[in-house]
Amino acid sequence: MDNHLKAILGELNKFSLFESLSDQETSALCDNGIVRFCKHREEIFSFGKPADYFGIVLSGAYKLSRLNPMGEESVIHFCAPGEVIAALVMAQKNSTYPVTVKAMGPSRILILKKENYTQNWLVRPELILKIQSQLSTRMSLLQNQKLMQRAPVSAKVAAFLLQYLMNHEHDSNDDQLIIPVPLTRKEIGDALGLSVETVIRTMSDWGKKDIISSTDQMIKVKNVEFLISESEVIPD
Amino acid sequence: MDNHLKAILGELNKFSLFESLSDQETSALCDNGIVRFCKHREEIFSFGKPADYFGIVLSGAYKLSRLNPMGEESVIHFCAPGEVIAALVMAQKNSTYPVTVKAMGPSRILILKKENYTQNWLVRPELILKIQSQLSTRMSLLQNQKLMQRAPVSAKVAAFLLQYLMNHEHDSNDDQLIIPVPLTRKEIGDALGLSVETVIRTMSDWGKKDIISSTDQMIKVKNVEFLISESEVIPD
DNA sequence: CGTAGCCTTGAAGGTGATCAATGTTTGTGG
């Protein structure tokens, strides 16, 4: 077994992706994997470049985004530890990355070769189930955001924060609800198709009302009920 | 072999999903399948109901949508023949449909049981590749639309029409570019998060300029170049 | 110590939603 890999087996086991597998199976699946240390804003996959690798987030977070025709960044998804990146495109020949992937703060990711996916991952139905399950979640996120398209700004932001609160398994030992990814207002705006200013106006308003508080780009939610009711806006 | 099924084998073979498979393999995969004839607006899957079946569109088209908090319909995707519906949720236990599925005009769909997916489909890597490839396309559509969030209306509609022109393999024997799905202005609006009126204003404008023409809910594109340039809006 | 990235606030202006009214097509039951 790869010595390199052995060190992170403990981490991998905790992810739902591998939880039912033995150490041997896991390390077989991650054969030839390389742990890459990234610093803030470091780019690991680029939109349009040949997709030869996929990855599993180990720690930190990664941002999937693209540049729109006006040259603005549009964020597709934020990936937390345990999520697989670029699995879908592994299923196609000569494919290119459909998004650009950048680290958000210091992060670590396990990089694996495409051949590994087609040869070892794809032949394991239980694993495919897990992956499709992850995709299903991603798809839900996108769909939910689409659902909010015509809702007012406050509903969009509230729903957005709630989504990222729910979906990433957070340590529930303390009551604090913290968004597990360091988010700037600009990134939230880029993810929702809103301008930074609009996001700021909404969120600083909530800050004053003690519904959320943010320090150092970590957002703490103090009044979930309010956000929920806000995201369910029904006029009249 | 099921006699019922035999009749549609010819149709199934044409779909890229089954193209490399023998008739025997295909019919094994579609074992116990039922061809369902739907009329316009008929609902086959309902959001939130237990997901026990998935389906393959045979003819016509199906609309995947959800109701947003304000009670308006939000369209997630339009499915053309050959597309698999609800495959992703088959991967989860006790799952419910993430969307409501309705026929658009008279349509036919092959309905299959969940067990079939987990037992027969999931164990065939080539098939999984095809399905993941379809999902990848769906994901791209969603992402592209997300990319256009901040673009002006005309760019959104243009990009939308182009997407549906490209993605569904159209008979290229004649030069006519026709959107392969009967779309109302309202549905386009629901898909893009725009009001009907806005869509109408944009499209009737194009109609006058002979860029598109629409009869009977089928939209014909006469000047693709214009739409392309419109969707690539760069201000200044 | 200066630059770069992020946050904040204010004022002005435009885009697209909303509301209302009317015409057109499709479909259904008497």
Add this chain to the structure above:
DNA sequence: CCACAAACATTGATCACCTTCAAGGCTACG
């Protein structure tokens, strides 16, 4: 087969919401 209802298309007027632009403060980091 006609009448009436329902769904769809259209056009105009008004106005709120969000974007844009501008200016300034704050913190981190080389």
